[in-house]
Amino acid sequence: MTWGCPIREGASRWPEAEALTFAGRRWTYRLLDVEVGRWVAALQARGVKAGSRVALLSANHAACVGLFFALGRLGALLAPLNARLTAKELAPLVQEIAPELTLAQGPLLDRLPGAENLEAWGSAEQAPSPLCLPLGASTPRVVLFTSGTTGRPKGAVLTEGNFRASARCSAANLGAFPAPRWLGTLPLFHVGGLSMLSRCAYDGGCLVLQDRFDADAVNQAIDQEGVTHASFVATTLERVLEARADRPVPASFQLALIGGGPVPAPLLARARAARLLALQTYGLTEACSQVTTERPSEADGRTAGAALPGLEVRIADPEGQPLGPGREGDIEVRGPTVMAGYLNRPEATHEALRDGWLRTRDVGSLDERGRLTVLSRRTDLIVRGGENLYPVEIEAVIASHPAVQEVAVVGIPEARWGEVPMAFVVPRPGHAFPLDLDDWCRRSLAGFKVPARFIPLEALPRNAMGKVERTVLRQRLPHV
Known part of the structure; x- marks a missing residue:
C-alpha cells in the first residue's frame, strides 16, 4: 500500500481549510501545498533525492513543517536534532547521520559548523515542484536520536507506516474528531511534536504551532484559537492551570494527552475541576509516540491506560517470557508503530527487536483490565x-x-x-x-x-x- 503527501491530498479535498498557524500567519491546505512544492524545488536544486538525509537544528518554526513534508515528497529522510544540545553534543550525531544537507535556525548556526540558514531557505522564492513520490509503509521519514541505558545516542528510524499507524491507533482510542486543531508546543525534534504534525495532516486538521511553551500563549490559543487537543507533561499542565487561575476551559477543547511520567493525583483533580480532560499516556520514540493511553470514558489517573487499539503491550521476564497481571517486568510492545530499527546499528536493532516485540527496557505491570503502570523508565533513567x-x-x-x-x-x-x-x-x-x-x-x-x-x-x-x-x-x- 502507498500514500501520497497528505498536504497535497488536503489541497484537493479541502483547499481552504486551515492547515497551519504560526506567529500570526495562517496557511490553508492550498497555500501550504504551494509552500511545500517550493521546498521540494529548492531541495531538488541541491541534489536532495530519495534516500538522502537532511539534518535540522531548529526550535518550532513554520519552515520545519514545509521541510518535513517536502522531504516526504522526495523520499528523503529528516534528522531533526534537539535544539537544546551543545555543539559538543551535536557533533557525533551529525557524524552518525552523514547528511547531504544541514540546516539550522539563525540563532543556532554556530552550533553546527557548515549548516545553512533555515529561514533563508524557507523564504526563498521558487517555482513549486509538482514532484510527489508515493510513500510506502516502510518508507523512512525521520531518524530521531534517543539514548539507551548506555547513554550512547541511537537514531530510531520511523517510517511513513509508523506515523500513519500511530495516528490511526490514537484516533481509535480517542474517538473520531474531524478537522482537529492540535496545539503544537511540543518540539518538532521530538516524536510527540512530529506525531501531532502528521496526525493533523492525515485528519484534515490544523496544527496551531508555537515556537516554545508559554502558558499565557497556550491559554490564548485554547480560549481564542479554537484549539481542540493538546499534549502536555505534568509540569506544563500545572503552569497552564496556574496561568488561567483554574478558569474552566471552553467546550471546544476536547482533551489533553499527558506524557513524561505519572501525573500527581491533585493535579489531575485540579484539571478536572477546570473541565480539562487530561489522559495519562505511556510512549517512547521507538514506538512512534503513544503506546498506551487512558480511555476518555474511563480515565481515573491511576494508570497510563491500556494499549492503543491495534497495538499489543505485555510484561515479560528477562528471557522474554510473558508475565501475568500484577507481575512486574519489562514492558514490551508489538504493532505497526514500532520503528524500523536504529540507524547504522544492526546489533542494537537486534537487541531491541525480539520476535516482533520491542524491548523497551522500561519496567511496569499490567492490571486485570490490561492497563499499564510504569514503574521505571529504563535503568536509572x-x-x-x-x-x-x-x-x-x-x-x-x-x-x-x-x-x-x-x-x-x-x-x-x-x-x-x-x-x-x-x-x-x-x-x-x-x-x-x-x-x-x-x-x-x-x-x-x-x-x-x-x-x-x-x-x-x-x-x-x-x-x-x-x-x-x-x-x-x-x-x-x-x-x-
Missing part, C-alpha cells in the same frame, strides 16, 4: 519535565574534571520538574572538593542536564559485583 536524562552521559562529563575520582548521578523527585539529577562526587586524593562543577558541566551539557546539586562522598557504595548501588544513594538524597 531520569525524566526531567518530559526530557530523558541518562546518568552515564552526565557522569562522563563530571568524571573528566581533574579533581574528580568517581561520580554517580541519580534522580530525585522534584515538585516542578518531576525529577532532577543529583551528583554524588568523590574527589581525588589530595584534592579539595571542586566547587566549579556546575560551570564545568555547562561547558559540555545542555542546561537541563546539569545536576541540581553536587554532593561530596568519601566513596561510592558498591555491591559484591563492584556495581554502584544507586538505590543506596537515593536513600541519602535530600529533598528539593
